[in-house]
Amino acid sequence: MxxxxxxxxxxxxxxxxxxxxxxxxxxxxxxxxxxxxxxxxxxxxxxxxxxxxxxxxxxxxxxxxxxxxxxxxxxxxxxxxxxxxxxxxxxxxxxxxxxxxxxxxxxxxxxxxxxxxxxxxxxxxxxxxxxxxxxxxxxxxxxxxxxxxxxxxxxxxxxxxxxxxxxxxxxxxxxxxxxxxxxxxxxxxxxxxLTSRKLMRDKEKMIHHDYCGVDDFRTDTEVDDFIKRARIWTTANHRRGVDKNIVGVSEGI
Ligand SMILES: Cc1cc2nc3c(=O)[nH]c(=O)nc-3n(C[C@H](O)[C@H](O)[C@H](O)COP(=O)(O)O)c2cc1C
Structure with missing residues (x-):
C-alpha cells in the first residue's frame, strides 16, 4: 500500500x-x-x-x-x-x-x-x-x-x-x-x-522542530477555543444525527 x-x-x-x-x-x-x-x-x-x-x-x-x-x-x-x-x-x-x-x-x-x-x-x-x-x-x-x-x-x-x-x-x-x-x-x-467532516487541528500548529519555547505552542486561549469547538463537535456526533451546522469543521470526511 x-x-x-x-x-x-x-x-x-x-x-x-x-x-x-x-x-x-x-x-x-x-x-x-x-x-x-x-x-x-x-x-x-x-x-x-x-x-x-x-x-x-x-x-x-x-x-x-x-x-x-x-x-x-x-x-x-x-x-x-x-x-x-x-x-x-x-x-x-x-x-x-x-x-x-x-x-x-x-x-x-x-x-x-x-x-x-x-x-x-x-x-x-x-x-x-x-x-x-x-x-x-x-x-x-x-x-x-x-x-x-x-x-x-x-x-x-x-x-x-x-x-x-x-x-x-x-x-x-x-x-x-x-x-x-x-x-x-x-x-x-x-x-x-458518514458524511460529517472531522474537526481537525491545524497541522502547522502541532509540528515543532528542534528547540521549542512557549511561542511555538498554542496559547491558552487557542487551547480553550479548540476545547469548545471539540466539545460541540463531539456532543453533536454523540447525538448520532449528522448535524450540518457543526461549527469549526475543517477537514476530511
Ligand atoms: C480512548 C478513547 C475513548 C473513547 N471513548 C468513547 C466512548 O466512550 N464513546 C464514544 O462514543 N466514543 C468514544 N471514543 C471515540 C471518540 O469520541 C472519537 O474517536 C473522536 O470523537 C474522533 O472521532 P473519529 O473516531 O470519528 O475520528 C473514544 C476514543 C478514544 C481514543
Missing amino acids: DYVNFLDFIKNRRTIRRFKPDPIPDDYVEKIIEAARWAPSGFNMQPWEFVVIKDKTLRDSIVQWVREYHKLTLKAESTREPWQRVPHLPSKDPEMDYRIAPVFILVLGDTRTLKGLPISMRYDAERRQSIYISSLAGAYLYMSLAATTLGLANEWVSSVAVAYAHCMTKDLLGIPPELEIYDMMALGYPAYN
Missing part, C-alpha cells in the same frame, strides 16, 4: 455510532482480532485478551450498567466550568445507538504480564501503567482499522471500563481478578453513511 492509499484508509476510519441489528459473520470478528494480535506492545508482552459477546441478554446487561453510570455523569456535567458546557439534547434516534450493535468485543488486559516489563518499570507504577495501557490502545486501534476494511461500523464504549460497569461486567462474565477490562468495541453494520 502506498502512502496516499494509506492516508485515505486512515481517514476512512471514523467512529460510527448507529448500527444495523443484522448479525455480522463470525470470520469478520476473527479477522478483526487477528489484526489486533499484530499490534506492537511494550516488551512484546501482548497483554491482551478478547471477549466476543453476541448473547443479547449479556449485551443488554452491560448496556444497562453503562446507562446507569451515564445518568450520574450527566449530573456531574452540570458542575463543569460554564464556558465548556454544551447543552444536553436527547439523541435524535435513541433506538439506533451501540445497544443495537450485534457484537461487543471486550479488550482485556492481563495484569500478570506487567511483571515481564523491564525491572526498572516494574517499580515505576506510572510508567508501567502507561506502557501497558498504550499496548492495549494499539491493539484496539488495529481492531478499529480492521473493522473499517470490512465495512463495519465500530464505537469505542469506554464507559464500560469505569469501576461500576467494570466490576459488574467482570462478575457477569466470570472474568478472573487478574484480568481487567481495558475497553469495549461495539461492532456492526453502519446504519448510515
Whole structure:
C-alpha cells in the first residue's frame, strides 16, 4: 500500500455510532482480532485478551450498567466550568445507538504480564501503567482499522471500563481478578453513511522542530477555543444525527 492509499484508509476510519441489528459473520470478528494480535506492545508482552459477546441478554446487561453510570455523569456535567458546557439534547434516534450493535468485543488486559516489563518499570507504577495501557490502545486501534476494511461500523464504549460497569461486567462474565477490562468495541453494520467532516487541528500548529519555547505552542486561549469547538463537535456526533451546522469543521470526511 502506498502512502496516499494509506492516508485515505486512515481517514476512512471514523467512529460510527448507529448500527444495523443484522448479525455480522463470525470470520469478520476473527479477522478483526487477528489484526489486533499484530499490534506492537511494550516488551512484546501482548497483554491482551478478547471477549466476543453476541448473547443479547449479556449485551443488554452491560448496556444497562453503562446507562446507569451515564445518568450520574450527566449530573456531574452540570458542575463543569460554564464556558465548556454544551447543552444536553436527547439523541435524535435513541433506538439506533451501540445497544443495537450485534457484537461487543471486550479488550482485556492481563495484569500478570506487567511483571515481564523491564525491572526498572516494574517499580515505576506510572510508567508501567502507561506502557501497558498504550499496548492495549494499539491493539484496539488495529481492531478499529480492521473493522473499517470490512465495512463495519465500530464505537469505542469506554464507559464500560469505569469501576461500576467494570466490576459488574467482570462478575457477569466470570472474568478472573487478574484480568481487567481495558475497553469495549461495539461492532456492526453502519446504519448510515458518514458524511460529517472531522474537526481537525491545524497541522502547522502541532509540528515543532528542534528547540521549542512557549511561542511555538498554542496559547491558552487557542487551547480553550479548540476545547469548545471539540466539545460541540463531539456532543453533536454523540447525538448520532449528522448535524450540518457543526461549527469549526475543517477537514476530511
Ligand atoms: C480512548 C478513547 C475513548 C473513547 N471513548 C468513547 C466512548 O466512550 N464513546 C464514544 O462514543 N466514543 C468514544 N471514543 C471515540 C471518540 O469520541 C472519537 O474517536 C473522536 O470523537 C474522533 O472521532 P473519529 O473516531 O470519528 O475520528 C473514544 C476514543 C478514544 C481514543
